């Protein structure tokens with residue numbers, strides 16, 4: 075068993091404020107379907123269960139909106155599979171056009187590394203897109219592992235996604251902490267028996283804090299909090 079402490083971060087809503095680009099791409103797909111567009115606020119709570127869930131939720135909400143306005147349910151022009159592939163074609167090349175790391179992220183990661191923590195990413199975003207985003211922000215070398223939504227046989231909320239990421243980073247569940255903003259994050263952490271830290275600055279409802287070992291209002295608070303939870 076490794077004695078190295080490992081901090082595993084979710085990506086969307088935890089490291090990265092990805093909402094502006096994800097919402098733009100949702101609107102692009104909805105426009106192609108002739109459906110009403112959704113606001114960033116509407117899209118915000120749909121992020122965190124992977125691309126397919128995001129696209130399905132956006133289509134569903136928009137269809138409902140149109141049905142309410144016109145009194146008839148509109149037809150969706152293409153299959154979910156086609157919508158997801160169109161979404162990824164739009165998103166992959168522009169994932170960091172408007173998205174930004176949350177304030178204090180680079181400094182918090184630097185401090186954790188200086189304190190001897192290994193770092194990893196466990197995201198439901200496809201691995202290729204996640205790696206490209208990390209490269210755009212010059213963070214590739216900071217992380218010992220990147221577990222994407224398609225990297226393993228299962229993804230969050232399934233604990234195997236988190237356990238696989240921990241194994242790839244060379245850590246162990248007993249000395250790992252999961253930092254995330256949504257139910258799939260705490261469910262994976264619960265299943266892997268890792269403490270869960272709620273990212274209060276992300277897209278999750280504040281009530282999720284009650285499922286966490288600890289919560290933080292901003293990224294700057296993460297290094298001291300993790301040190302406190304898991305002293306060297």
Ligand SMILES: O=C(O)COP(=O)(O)O
Pocket residue numbers: 084085086087121122123124125128196197198199200256
């Ligand atoms: O749902 C997604 O595509 C990604 O979300 P996550 O980075 O919060 O896991």
Ligand SMILES: [Mg+2]
Pocket residue numbers: 084085086087088121122254255256276
């Ligand atoms: Mg998230």
